[in-house]
Amino acid sequence: MSQTKKFLYVNRKAPYGTIYAWESLEVVLIGAAFEQDVSLAFIDDGVYQLVKGQDTSGIGMKNFSPTYAALGDYEVRKIYVEKESLEARGLSLDDLQHLVYEDEEEDWAEKDSIMLVSRAEMAEVMAEQDVLFNF
Amino acid sequence: MKFTIQVNEGPYQHQSSDSAYHFAKSVLEKGHEIFRIFFYHDGVNNGTRLTTPPQDDRNIVNRWSDLAQQHNLDLVVCVAAAQRRGIVDEGEAKRNKKDATNIAQGFRISGLGQLVEGAIQSDRLVVFGD
Numbered sequence: 001m002s003q004t005k006k007f008l009y010v011n012r013k014a015p016y017g018t019i020y021a022w023e024s025l026e027v028v029l030i031g032a033a034f035e036q037d038v039s040l041a042f043i044d045d046g047v048y049q050l051v052k053g054q055d056t057s058g059i060g061m062k063n064f065s066p067t068y069a070a071l072g073d074y075e076v077r078k079i080y081v082e083k084e085s086l087e088a089r090g091l092s093l094d095d096l097q098h099l100v101y102e103d104e105e106e107d108w109a110e111k112d113s114i115m116l117v118s119r120a121e122m123a124e125v126m127a128e129q130d131v132l133f134n135f
Numbered sequence: 136m137k138f139t140i141q142v143n144e145g146p147y148q149h150q151s152s153d154s155a156y157h158f159a160k161s162v163l164e165k166g167h168e169i170f171r172i173f174f175y176h177d178g179v180n181n182g183t184r185l186t187t188p189p190q191d192d193r194n195i196v197n198r199w200s201d202l203a204q205q206h207n208l209d210l211v212v213c214v215a216a217a218q219r220r221g222i223v224d225e226g227e228a229k230r231n232k233k234d235a236t237n238i239a240q241g242f243r244i245s246g247l248g249q250l251v252e253g254a255i256q257s258d259r260l261v262v263f264g265d
Contacts, residue, residue: 005255019219020143020265023176026215030247034255131254133141134262 005130006037011046012135015065016056021049022064024135029067032074039078039129040071041122047085050096050114065097072101072113079113082122137168139253143264145177146195147188152181155263156198163206171209171253172199174242176264179222182212184239196239203241210242211249 009028015021031038042050049068056063071079079099086092099113117125126132140159144151155172162169174181186196203210212222218231224238238244254260 003255007254019176023216027175027247027250031251033248034251036251036255131260132262133254133260134264135143 004035004037006039006128007031007131007133008039008041008126008129009133010041010043010126010135011049012044014045014048015054016059016061020135021046022062024133025064025067027133027135028071028076029074032076035075038076039080039125040076041080041082041125043082043085043122045085045089047081047089047091047096050079050081050099051091052095052097068097068099071099075101077101077111077113078115080115080117080122080125082119083116084119086116136259137170137257138162139170139250139257139260140172141250141253141260141262141264142172142174142178142181143176143262145180146186148177149265151263151265152178152195153193155261156195156202158261158263159202159208163202169206169208170257171211171249173250173253174210174212175216175247175250177216177220178264179212179217179220182210182217182222182239182242183237185237186239200239200241208241212238212242212244213250214244214246217244 011024013020054063054065093116100110101113102108103111140155142152142155146152188194223233223236224244225236227244228236
């Protein structure tokens with residue numbers, strides 16, 4: 001399998017109401033072994049997945065949000081968050097986890113993984129892909 | 136054209152697995168190829184042979200098994216999703232010390248890598264779900 005494809009994982013749902021968010025993350029982590037050109041998108045209620053300070057003790061479910069901070073180690077460096085979705089929910093970038101990766105070409109400098117994009121820009125990101133996973 | 140199909144919802148509750156089945160059938164009738172059908176999330180429930188729908192309704196599980204047999208399809212149930220939801224084959228029963236199996240004919244249990252490989256190897260990944 002020498003081909004490299006552009007993969008976009010589209011996350012559309014809140015983290016705990018359904019299992020889609022967690023099982024999407026499982027695909028991303030397993031898929032990293034295939035060394036594709038991976039991006040993640042967060043739109044609609046999916047933006048809640050990245051909100052910092054999640055506490056699931058009251059609902060007896062596993063808090064998997066720390067896993068997002070490990071994405072940089074899995075070579076996931078492009079995380080697109082839709083501006084309109086954040087705004088519609090009264091959120092801003094400051095409410096989200098600060099996700100970074102280390103750039104080996106610049107002496108392992110830490111760089112931001114999250115890119116805030118408009119709905120129109122998100123459409124362009126999607127149009128560039130070879131494969132769209134929808135969760 | 137070569138397709139991989141992902142089914143994300145269980146049978147009967149959602150139309151997704153019906154739509155996926157009709158799509159798969161049409162793809163084959165049009166002379167295209169299906170590399171793999173991957174069942175994820177509650178979609179793994181498409182692969183239990185213990186399903187018993189009323190006699191005047193479609194049998195979604197048998198329908199998949201028949202299609203797989205006719206066209207030699209690769210129906211893969213995600214192992215992690217299957218373990219959560221109790222879809223078990225001989226290997227899984229041994230590994231997790233379960234006293235029964237329920238995997239339907241034509242299905243096999245394997246890893247998420249099979250989905251990613253399907254997306255790489257196929258011209259199109261088509262996802263059916265909510």
